[in-house]
Amino acid sequence: MPAPATDTDAADNYDESLILDSIDRFLERDVRPVAHDLEASDTWPAEIVESMKELGLFGATISPEYGGLGLPATTYSKIVERVSAVWMSVSGIFNSHLIMAAAVERFGSPEMKAHYLPLFASGELRGGIALTEPDAGTDLQGIRTRAVKSTDDDNPGYIINGAKTWISNSINGNVLAVLAKTNPQADPPHRGMSLFLVEHGTPGFRITRKLEKLGYKGIDSGEMVFEDAHVSTDKLIGEEGRGLQQILAGLELGRINVAARGVGVARACLEDSVRYAQLRKTFGKPISEHQAIALKLADMATRVEAARLLVDSAARAYDTGERCDMEAGMAKLFATEAAVENSLEAMRIHGAYGYSKEYNIERYYRDAPLLAIGEGTNELQRLIITRQLVKRYPA
Numbered sequence: 001m002p003a004p005a006t007d008t009d010a011a012d013n014y015d016e017s018l019i020l021d022s023i024d025r026f027l028e029r030d031v032r033p034v035a036h037d038l039e040a041s042d043t044w045p046a047e048i049v050e051s052m053k054e055l056g057l058f059g060a061t062i063s064p065e066y067g068g069l070g071l072p073a074t075t076y077s078k079i080v081e082r083v084s085a086v087w088m089s090v091s092g093i094f095n096s097h098l099i100m101a102a103a104v105e106r107f108g109s110p111e112m113k114a115h116y117l118p119l120f121a122s123g124e125l126r127g128g129i130a131l132t133e134p135d136a137g138t139d140l141q142g143i144r145t146r147a148v149k150s151t152d153d154d155n156p157g158y159i160i161n162g163a164k165t166w167i168s169n170s171i172n173g174n175v176l177a178v179l180a181k182t183n184p185q186a187d188p189p190h191r192g193m194s195l196f197l198v199e200h201g202t203p204g205f206r207i208t209r210k211l212e213k214l215g216y217k218g219i220d221s222g223e224m225v226f227e228d229a230h231v232s233t234d235k236l237i238g239e240e241g242r243g244l245q246q247i248l249a250g251l252e253l254g255r256i257n258v259a260a261r262g263v264g265v266a267r268a269c270l271e272d273s274v275r276y277a278q279l280r281k282t283f284g285k286p287i288s289e290h291q292a293i294a295l296k297l298a299d300m301a302t303r304v305e306a307a308r309l310l311v312d313s314a315a316r317a318y319d320t321g322e323r324c325d326m327e328a329g330m331a332k333l334f335a336t337e338a339a340v341e342n343s344l345e346a347m348r349i350h351g352a353y354g355y356s357k358e359y360n361i362e363r364y365y366r367d368a369p370l371l372a373i374g375e376g377t378n379e380l381q382r383l384i385i386t387r388q389l390v391k392r393y394p395a
């Protein structure tokens with residue numbers, strides 16, 4: 001049940017345990033004492049974000065040459081697990097920001113990297129990825145947002161029109177990686193899609209509303225429109241027509257970190273339940289001694305351990321630099337379902353107290369289902385896994 005131990009291989013290059021210790025101290029000092037109240041009032045955690053900047057979390061996976069910590073996915077996933085075990089929303093504030101940063105670092109021009117990555121790493125510029133639209137989530141090739149090359153020689157660039165929804169960090173952040181169609185006639189459609197950095201203050205780009213949610217409170221989810229929003233040519237990430245591949249490569253890290261969130265939430269459910277089951281007595285003994293509850297605890301603990309192993313295995317595959325859709329998909333599928341199942345079991349174990357706003361169980365129960373939807377639904381993960389199985393093991 002303890003949080004994952006230090007990786008001795010990784011520790012050859014830097015002291016992983018020092019980093020994880022500082023994360024634990026930050027969580028106990030700055031997050032745990034306020035998480036319940038901030039969550040209940042759906043308040044964006046401004047002071048926590050300042051501490052995250054000091055810790056370097058906004059540059060966790062960005063290379064040191066741009067001011068980041070350059071952490072491998074193996075260490076990063078341990079950080080995400082720890083943060084999510086205390087308050088999952090906090091991990092969302094840097095997770096999609098780092099997917100945006102990964103797209104810039106992998107595919108951006110030297111000038112784009114030199115300008116943006118240090119600002120991303122310090123947290124001065126923060127944001128996320130704007131892919132989903134009112135009519136297209138899983139089927140990203142169906143997006144309608146268009147980016148058309150400007151014909152005005154005095155003002156070169158692209159004119160963007162369209163709408164995005166459910167975008168994390170879009171209100172309290174200040175920059176987004178936006179997926180748009182640059183050639184709607186392209187066949188297959190993904191060859192006509194491109195990725196742009198769009199900053200707050202870009203004329204024609206505005207946030208239209210904050211979305212209200214079941215859980216994942218505190219972090220902002222926004223809806224936005226682009227009405228003849230003009231971005232200069234240097235805001236195109238990499239080449240035109242490569243946007244979907246670029247963002248999908250980043251989503252592997254996204255899936256590993258959503259999986260790590262699943263481990264964190266599943267572990268929090270387990271830890272609270274193991275404690276409660278020893279304190280709560282019925283029929284003259286702790287409920288942990290009733291076999292029906294003991295079986296639940298055993299299954300919950302086994303799910304946490306199995307999920308963590310899958311996340312670590314996917315993170316190791318990612319760190320080799322090879323595509324790892326199957327490993328990331330398996331980790332995402334299993335670990336997020338573990339969070340959903342453990343949150344329901346934790347609620348049963350806590351009885352009426354699980355249903356109470358005074359305890360954390362109802363928060364885990366509201367937060368966990370998002371994990372089965374975000375960064376590609378779990379239905380989609382199953383399709384990705386099978387596609388890879390057929391590719392890797394042709395008959």
Ligand SMILES: Cc1cc2nc3c(=O)[nH]c(=O)nc-3n(C[C@H](O)[C@H](O)[C@H](O)COP(=O)(O)OP(=O)(O)OC[C@H]3O[C@@H](n4cnc5c(N)ncnc54)[C@H](O)[C@@H]3O)c2cc1C
Nearest residue numbers: 129130131132136137138139166167168374375376377379
């Ligand atoms: C809190 C929150 C934060 C989010 N943050 C972001 C963000 O920062 N950036 C962003 O771009 N998006 C974000 N999203 C959107 C999220 O990525 C999408 O909701 C998700 O991709 C699913 O898309 P959809 O909701 O349109 O569902 P749909 O694509 O309409 O799917 C509906 C159902 O059909 C299933 N389905 C779809 N296609 C298939 C298929 N081929 N085979 C089998 N089943 C299928 C799905 O699994 C699902 O069960 C966020 C969503 C939430 C709730």
